[in-house]
Amino acid sequence: MKIALLGYGKMGKTIEKIAIERGHTIVLKVDKDDTNYDVSQADVAIDFSIPAAAVNNITNCFNANVPVVSGTTGWLDHYEAMVSLCKDKKGGFIYASNYSLGVNLFFEINKKLAKMMSPVEGYDVSMEEIHHTEKLDAPSGTAITLAEGIIENTNKNNWKLDNGNLDTIRITAKRIDKVPGTHTVTYSSKVDDIEIKHTAHNRSGFALGAVIAAEWLKGKSGVFSMKDVLGL
Template identity: 55%
Template sequence: MGKAIEEIAVAKGHEIVLKINSSNTADFTTEAIKKADVAIEFTNPHLAIDNIKKCLDAGVAVVCGSTGWLERWEEVIDYNTQKNGGFLFASNFSVGVNLFFELNNYLARLMAPHSEYNVSMTEIHHTQKKDAPSGTAITLAEGVMAHITGKKGWVNEHTDNAADLEIISERVDPTPGTHSIKYHSAIDDIEIIHTAHNRQGFASGAVLAAEFMAGKKGVYNMKQVLGF
């Protein structure tokens, strides 16, 4: 993702002033961070929060695409408020996926009165994906459960409990990401699917979000970036 983001950002005329990975963490200093207008954070659940806080300490707005840390969401939002910072999180930056989120919400509203349908989900990613289910799958599940009130929570396994929303995670290389939501009944199935062909959509959306966040304070999401 970092390489894809850099390529798109440079092509759009932006300057990359700092790149941090596991081999040069000593360069991740406050003075170095301050050279940036916006930081884009794509790492892993174990590093994301410290990275976010360090950028906010430096007064730099953060666009975060790391997932798997959201149990500490309030901690990060409170820290952003304390620092009067700018923070944007998305479980997925792809424009197509964000359109898919809206479609998922709309379909769930339509399906809500029809209790004869049971809804389940499948997500497929590459084997280096650190968390399961994916952040995108969790966002989709939350969209379903907001309207299908019989679903009280999601589980990352097959289940016969009608109150659980089943999410099946598969890890297959080189899949960038596929998400499907299926409504099944004895009569028919209704299914929507988003399939990413590469990582360019995620990277271009992250750069778009960074452009949006320059100079902003507060907490934002991709709906605001895309004007939904």
């Protein structure tokens, strides 16, 4: 499979290594400041760029009839516009806030726990996420996805960074050097705490999941998620 890498930072380089190990060829590498490039030679594109470049990258893929897997966060104000463009162009699109296979299982555990906790009185839910100091957005896209899973299954109706109340999930975001990503969801009461946690040890899990998603998306049209890729 011929892959275009849109974004060639640390994640892009890790994706390149794993893709080559799995027998694929990297035909294009686009750095964060590159805007003039031809993606049409690729079978599929993987976008791990920056928020300011993501919409342009995804648009270029749809216009070139190249399916795209996007893992860039911080641009989701434009998500519905990209979904609409994908459908207009009959393109293929997967967006995920996190491609780690373990995190996507964690998302489902989070929803299940939220549903179980919803009728139980006396517990409040909060969240903490920790990432490396180079991460540009806060809270992380993964934390937002976790919060949305809780909102779907409880009486919480929103999330706020560093603040919360009876209707709102408090998310604390910390930036610590060389931390790939840790997410903790805590239900606290006066008598005990219930906690679920996912800790990434390195970037390889995110990169592997993105390559697996690209393998799955090749030749398909439509808007999909990692739940489709994993059959969850």
